[in-house]
Structures are given as structure tokens and as C-alpha cells.
Amino acid sequence: MNHLPQAWGRPRDDVYGAYDGSYLQTHGPNQHTQQPIVTGTSVVALKFSDGVVIAADNLASYGSLARFTDVKRLRKFADSSIVGFGGDVSDMQYLDRLLNSLDIEEAYSSSGHTLNAKNLHTYLSKVFYKRRSDFNPLWNQVLVAGLDDDKKPFLASADLLGTTFSAPSLATGFGAHLAQPLLRKVAPDEIAASKLSKEQALAAVKESMKVLFYRDARSLDKYSIAIVTAEGIDLKEDEKLENQSWAFADQIRGYGTQVN
């Protein structure tokens, strides 16, 4: 054994070869996100009279490969809000840890202050904007569902650029094209949404999830759905799409191998 102290605790060169110091370099290219890798598809959400319904399927795709089929993309915050994540799954996990530590920090102050969904949405949008300004974006679009300062239903979107917007119904990804028109039929404006019952909203969201499964090749028939009201959160993470009907499928022309 080498008796020199500077060699103690190091793998022996005669056994393992000299250590490749290039692994320890701090310079070299920045490793900023250039594209999402493992991704989640749509999140859909709809406001109703006294809350919000939000849903996302349990799939994480690796490109076109359905890689993970049990990924929970709806995350609770402080037992009062739900964040639904679309986009990169590793960035979702980072944000989830961030929000958990924020939740714990908030809970330290004894006297019942919590961040509501509106506060949470503002915070997330600032995080997204900071990261895109560093040219290191968090590759997500999120929907935040919960209640605002006046305990009214709150639903808003924030994305990787820090863009925010709000509407009685929202959908990310493919859902923005496929589900949003269906949801807008049910709730064209805030007034219509404030008259919706929980059952109506639930049915509309479930129907949207079904249509998305029919037509979005990166989707799954297992999904999570949450109802957020002043009473709390009812989150189910292992739902299965019901009453599927593929009768329309053989009418479809223009895809695949058939010519007409």
C-alpha cells in the first residue's frame, strides 16, 4: 500500500487505473434543458359552482414509448390545492419537491396561514419565469386548481415561459385542442361555470378524458381525478376510463396503411 497520506482513501491506480480528472471539471458546456425527455400529456380542468374538477392520465411517455404507466401527475398542496403537471416528468418531480418544502415552511408558522391556490399559482409562475430567464426552463405547463382569497373556485395555468392565464375551463397539451372545445360547450363563461353542479363538471371532465384517450396517441386509460372544494380535496389516483366505444374507429380515414 502506498504510505503517502495524499493517496489514502483513493482507489489504487495499479488496480483501477489513474483517476480521470475530467469528470471533476466545473467548466465545459452548461447542461440546460433543451427539450423534455420523459413527458406527461394533457391535464384538463373545469370549474363548477363550488369547486374545480381536474384530471390527468397516469402515463409518462419516453418519446412515443409508453414508458411509465403509474405516474401520478396531480399533486396536492397543503390539502387545499391541486397542481396538475403536463410536460417533463423530472421537472415535475423537482417542482413537487419544491412545493413540498414550501408547504412545510408555511406550516411552521403556527397561526393557520396557508397559501391558497391563487398564491400558489403566482409563486409557480415566478419560478417558471425565473428559470426561463436563466435559459434553463422547467419544461412544464401546469394547471393550479383550488380556491382564491374569497374562497371562490380558482383555476389558472402557468407554463415554462412564465405565461399565465385563467378561464372557467383549461386544458394543457393535446387537451387544449381536443378537450377544451368540449369543456367550453359545458361552461362557455364564468357565469355558466358558476351554475354547474359537481356531477355535471365531473361528467364533462371524464368525457374529455375519454375523447383524449381515443385520439391522443400519448395517453392512457388509467387516470387521476380530483375534486377541490372548500371542504377539501377528493383525489382518486387509480381511475379507469369507463364505457369506451371504439365503434367510430373504422370510420376513420387518412391514417395508417389504408389509402381511403
Next chain:
Amino acid sequence: MFRNNYDNDSVTFSPQGRIFQVEYASEAVKQGSVVVGIVSKTHAVLVALKRNAEELSSYQKKIIAIDEHLGLSLAGLASDARVLSNFMKQQSLSSRLTYGRAIPLERLVSSIGDRAQTNTQHYGKRPYGVGLLVAGVDETGPHLFEFQPSGMTQEMVACAIGARSQMARTYLERNLEAFADCGREELVKHGLRALKESLAQDKELTVENCSVGVVGVKGEGMKRIEAFKLYDGAEVRQWVDLVADGTEGAEGTEGMEVDL
């Protein structure tokens, strides 16, 4: 001859377990002119006695608005209070920016408490030579906090700090039960009466030497607050005249006995 060897810095205990520098800082608070704070179920008020260094100079500012929902009054080194109030303004603003939320009072006060405490534990630093009364409203209603140079902070129902403040505290203790159900005007009057108790024999309350700060809630939640307002000069005449000598009945004379 008998020089105190244990008061050279704030990191050395005396054999009796005292930290003299911190105690000296508390003395600085007692040199400042008196300030009084009271809370009811709906309001928090600050009342302060201003001093002028000489006949020809202006009066030293005693109440500082921090944000829409809170303000503070100081007793002691005004320049130290400026440092602390600037920090509090930054914290309040940052909360509004990142969360879209008015910062909870308890959180803000403990953050300056932490700052002040580190000054009592690091060599080469000195404690702040100022005591503060912080009054404001948040989601959980109106609050009053006391801050001491030691880093101690606590929530109070009513409090007075500064020169001859014991007399004011005696008044507050005597009327403690009344405060909770007081309206805004009654609360200010109580504050001014407490202030009057602590005046030196030949002094009286005038529009020049009085400052009043008021903040309150109008209804449920943070949306409807009566923003912190500072009243100075002619604006305080409405209250000063009400508590002037001879204009009040038994209540006023009863308090006078304490002064003897």
C-alpha cells in the same frame, strides 16, 4: 476602579449570566419617547409622542407605514429603526410579488426578531438600539407585536415602550377588558389617554407632538381592510381635543392619580 469587564461585546456573558451589551440596548429603548399600541377585534392602533431636538427643529418621526396592511412605531435609535423598517418593507413587497399575498404579521416580526438575535451572538456586531411596536392586520385579523433589541418578539393586546412608559402600561392594564370590543375611535382615545399618563408634569399632548396610526379589518378576510393610515399634525386634532384636560369626566381624572 471597578470597571465592568463583561460589557465590551455582545458575545460575552458576565458571571451572573447577563449580556451587558444587550441590556444597554434595552436602555436605549427606554431613552426614546413613549409609544403605545392597542388592538381590538377589528382594529390595531399606534399612538406616539414625538420629540423635537430643539425648538427650531422638526419633530422626529415615530410611526412608519410598512405596507398597506401594517405599520410600526419606534422607541430608541431612529436610524436603527430605519434599517429594520426598510428590511420589513422589502419583505412585505417580496411576499406580494412572489405569492400575491400580504405577508402574515407573525412571520414578518419573527424575521426581524431573528435578525436582531444574530446581532447578539456575533463578535463585532451590536444589538439594535430600538424597540418596535408593529401593528397590522392579516388573514387572522388585527395584531400587535412588540419587538425588543434582544430579538425577543411577542404578541400583545396592548403595549407601551419608551421613556416613562410604565405609566402608560398601568393605564392599559386598568382598561384591558375594554379594548377587545372597542371601535376605531375609542381605541385611538384609549391610546392617547395612555400616552397622556406618561407625560412629564409640564408637558401636554398637542397636534405637533402626536402621531396616530390606524389599521383595521372591514369584514371577513383580507380583501376588505382599512389600510394602515398615519395621522400627523392637524389630522390628529380630532382626537387630541377629545382627550384634552378638562374635557373628560371621571375616566380622565382617575388616571391622573397614577402620575403622582
